[in-house]
Amino acid sequence: MPLVKHRLSYYRQLTTAVLKSLGVSPEQITHIDESSYAYTEAFIQEFHKLIVMMRRTDAHCTSEVAETEMLSPLLCCIHQTLGEVFTGMDIQFGGLDQYDLFAHSATFLPLINHKPREHIMNNMVPSLKYTSPSSSPSSSAPPSPTSTSKMSSSHASDRKIEFLDSPAIVHQKVSEADCNPGDITNSNGVLGILRDIIWPIAEMRFERLHRAVGYNLLEGKNPISQEEESFIFPSAPKGSIISISDLITGEERHYSSYDEVERDYADGTISPNDLKNLVISALNQLLRPIRKIYHESEEWQIVDELAYPGGVY
Secondary structure, three states: OHHHHHHHHHHHHHHHHHHHHOOOOHHHOOOOOHHHOOOOHHHHHHHHHHHHHOOHHHHHOOOOOOOOOOOHHHHHHHHHHHHHHHOOOOEEEEEHHHHHHHHHHHHHOHHHOOOOOEEEEEOOOEOOOOOOOOOOOOOOOOOOHHHOOEOOOOOOHHHOOOOOOOHHHHHHHHHOOOOOOOOOOOOOHHHHHHHHHHHHHHHHHHHHHOOOOOOOOOOOOOHHHHHOOOEOOOOOOOOOOEEEEOOOOOOEEEEOOHHHHHHHHHOOOOOHHHHHHHHHHHHHHHHHHHHHHHHHOHHHHHHHHHHOHHHOO
C-alpha cells in the first residue's frame, strides 16, 4: 500500500505536468483519490448491490487478463463503474481498451438506480515493435492489422515512449522502432504516434494561433502554452499543419491534413527515416516542458524514486 500511495502521488504530478504542457490552466485540474470514498458506507452498500447482480462472466469480460485466477482484477470493473457515481462525473474519457469497462457501467448503473454516464474513447497508440514474428522491419510486406498491440506501461522499454525519456532516449527508441515502408496499418507505432498524438496537438496549436480556442475561455492562458512551437517550417504555405523534410534530397513537404501524410507514406514519397525524423523532433518538442517541470520540482523527483525505485517503470 505505501508503494501504491507513492505512485498515486507520482501520477498526480505527471498528469498535471502533461495537462499544463497542453495549455490547461492549473485551476482547471482536480484530482480525486479513490480512497476518499471507497471506504465509506455508501460506497460499500453500492458495491455489494453490484456483487449480488453480477455473474463471474460479467467481471471476466472487463478484465485485460480474462483468464486470471486472482479475484482482485475482477473487482476493478465495480470500482471503475462506481467511481463514475462517487466522483460526480458526467463523462468518462479513456482508450478503446476501456470499452468493456464502459459497457459494464452502462449496463449496471441503471440497475442500481444511477443514471448512465457518457463515454468517449480514443485510439490506442501502437507499440514501437511489431508483435507478429513475421512482421520484421526488413519485411517488404506490411504486417497484418491483427498483429498490433497498444503501447503499454507494462511493455519493455524499447516498445514505449515514457513522458520523462531524455531526448537521446526518444531518438534511440524511435530510430530502432519497427516501421516498414508503406505500412499504414495500425501496427505501425511510429505512424500511430504521428496520427494519434502529434497531429491532433499540431491542429490544436494551429487553431490557437488563429485564436480559434472553442468554448474554453481559459485555454492557452497557461504560461507554458506561450512557449509552444509550431510543427511547420518557415517556408510552409498558409494553412499548413506539419512540415516534413526529405533527409536525402532536403526537399520540404507541407501538409494541411493527416490523410495527405498517410497517402504519401503509403506510396513511398515519405520514407520511414523521414517519418522517424519528424516524430523524434516533434516528440522531443512536446516532452520538453514536461521534463522542465520535472527537473524544477524536487517533490516530483523524490516521489519518482519512491514510486519507481531505480527508474524501473
